[in-house]
Amino acid sequence: MLGWPQAWTDSVEAHPKIFADFLLLASGLCAVYIVFHSLVGGAVLRRYLLPVFPVFYLGAVAFVWRLPKKLAQGICVLALAYFIAAWFINPPYPFAFEDNLAYADFVRLHQRAAHFLEGYPGAPRVLTAWPATGELSVPFLGYLDKPLRVVPIDGFAAADFRRVRADSFDLLYLYSRRWEPASNWLVRFRFLQVLQQRYFDYTPQLSDEVLTARYGLKLVAQYERRGQWVRIYSK
Numbered sequence: 001m002l003g004w005p006q007a008w009t010d011s012v013e014a015h016p017k018i019f020a021d022f023l024l025l026a027s028g029l030c031a032v033y034i035v036f037h038s039l040v041g042g043a044v045l046r047r048y049l050l051p052v053f054p055v056f057y058l059g060a061v062a063f064v065w066r067l068p069k070k071l072a073q074g075i076c077v078l079a080l081a082y083f084i085a086a087w088f089i090n091p092p093y094p095f096a097f098e099d100n101l102a103y104a105d106f107v108r109l110h111q112r113a114a115h116f117l118e119g120y121p122g123a124p125r126v127l128t129a130w131p132a133t134g135e136l137s138v139p140f141l142g143y144l145d146k147p148l149r150v151v152p153i154d155g156f157a158a159a160d161f162r163r164v165r166a167d168s169f170d171l172l173y174l175y176s177r178r179w180e181p182a183s184n185w186l187v188r189f190r191f192l193q194v195l196q197q198r199y200f201d202y203t204p205q206l207s208d209e210v211l212t213a214r215y216g217l218k219l220v221a222q223y224e225r226r227g228q229w230v231r232i233y234s235k
Contacts, residue, residue: 019062026059046099090227093192094178094202097228102179105225110135113173113230114143116221124170124234127151129160132173156205166215172233174208179227208233 030052037048064072087101097103114135117126126136126148135143137150151169154160156177196202208231211217217233224230 026055029055090179092181092183094180105228109223109225109228109230111143112223117148118144123149125149125151126171126173127153127169128173129153129155157203158206161206172217175230176228
């Protein structure tokens with residue numbers, strides 16, 4: 001596998017115009033794709049970049065393989081090690097769980113919470129936010145056998161609870177919607193927090209203490225798994 005980039009680079013060096021044309025087309029494709037999604041809008045998710053990742057990595061390999069052979073091989077080995085480590089090690093800043101194997105923990109954690117709610121007496125109305133709204137109302141997703149009565153809310157930020165009345169729900173299903181490490185870089189560096197708020201819609205969740213005091217709630221179930229959590233409150 002490591003020999004293929006060398007063969008490709010050798011052919012490129014023999015025909016410099018091929019390399020220039022490739023970089024122009026690759027850069028143009030990536031730029032057009034990013035601009036298109038910027039204009040269309042919607043959620044800011046890394047998976048939307050998957051169609052251009054192959055082109056980006058081909059360009060990166062082409063650049064790296066023009067370096068001295070030992071250095072190029074070392075960079076590729078380090079990149080592979082980093083790629084595998086990123087499956088299991090979460091970054092020191094908020095990120096979407098779907099970006100690595102943390103989403104497997106997310107699913108297992110929510111399965112336990114859904115099982116608890118499914119056996120809760122009285123058919124309560126459950127206030128929660130997506131994707132838990134789908135998990136609790138669509139049995140096809142595999143979290144429960146029968147749908148529950150769900151009261152949807154956009155999120156768990158202070159603004160999301162402004163119009164929520166105490167008589168509109170019976171249970172509150174709170175959970176960690178994104179990774180919030182104890183050593184959060186956004187707290188250390190103010191400009192990073194501003195960038196996240198402006199371009200990635202980052203807003204801290206409202207604290208449990210505020211919600212329990214506002215709605216008169218008590219904790220009835222709590223689940224944790226590798227830094228993620230679910231807390232279920234009742235009145």
